[in-house]
Amino acid sequence: MFSGLQTMPRTDADLAAQALIEEGSFRFPFFSASDAVTLGLSLRKRFRLSSRHNKGKGLVISVQTIAGHTLFSCTVGDLGHVSGVGDVSLDSWACLEDIMNVVKQTGHSSFYVEKGMSALGKTAKQMGMQNESRVSGGAFPIWLENAHCCPIAVIACYSGSSNDDHNLTVTTIKDFLRKLSREATTDRHTETPAQSVMTTSSILPTIPRHHEYGSVSHTSEPGIPESEYRGGSEYSRGASPYEQMMQRGEHDDHLDDHSTER
Structure with a gap:
């Protein structure tokens, strides 16, 4: 009987x-030479x-960039020791170039x-690989989210396993992208839009000033001198002689004069 699964x-x-899923999941929003150095140092530290x-x-x-320009490179360990034992083999860099070429191809x-x-x-030759390249894990393509034609760069490490x-390369990339995502979220939460804070003067409407000239009310407008309103506009009507007489209080005097003559 089975004691367990x-x-x-x-x-x-x-x-x-699984590797194909990782390639589709780990895409970069942007990538620069500084990011390459950060990734390389993170890989070294890990x-x-x-x-x-x-x-x-x-x-x-x-x-490296996809065109082959080196952005970062380093060795962790010694190429040789007086005892004849080295942490890194003499052909490690050649093997590293081979697996990076696999990604580029x-x-x-x-x-x-x-x-x-x-x-x-299948063998590498049967798969159409050039120069019988060594095929081993450790090199990973760096894709941009908005560029689907080809990778922009390659990150790789080689130790012989x-x-x-x-796993070391993929874990480093995953943690780097998580950090970028956290920083982007923090920036969105901390930034204050320029128009987010409104003053009282920007909320309350401007109340126009009114001036009474005769029987017509005029409103002052920015940029127009008040003197232009004193003559009225084409839609305003001036006071009639009767209205002017009433305003001066002469109406009763005219009535008294007519009654006296009769």
Whole structure:
């Protein structure tokens, strides 16, 4: 009888499918030379804290543009020691260049290509790889979110362990993108729009000033002198002689004069 459930080992096809999902998930909103240095240093720091480094294992790291320009490179460990034992083998950089070329030729991570070839039972030559390139995990394409034609750069590390190198690269990229996402969220919460704070004067409407000239009311407008309103407008009517007489209080005097003459 079974004492418990045992996890079935993952096949090469499963690992290739997982690597393909990672490629589609880990896309960069932007990428600069400074980001390449940050990624490279993060990869170096993470490896130095690992048990592999504590056991004396070495690593070589490189970040290049898709055209081949080196943005970052370093070695973690020694190429050789007086005892004849080195943390990094003499062909480590050549192997690193090979797996980076796999990404440049295919647009996929070297781990995906390796496991896909194994699942199909194909060799590098049968898959059309140039110069019989070494295919091993550790190199990963850097894609931009808004550019789907080809990767913009490649980040890679090599220590001789395909699975460990791939996991180290992917974990470093994932943490880097999470940090970018947190920083973007913080910036959105802290920034204050220029028009978010409104003063009382911007809320209350401006009350126009009115001036009485005769029987017509005029409103002062910005940029127009008040003297222009004194003559009235084409729509205003001046006071008639009778209205002017009434305003001066002469109406009763005229009535008295007419009654006296009669």
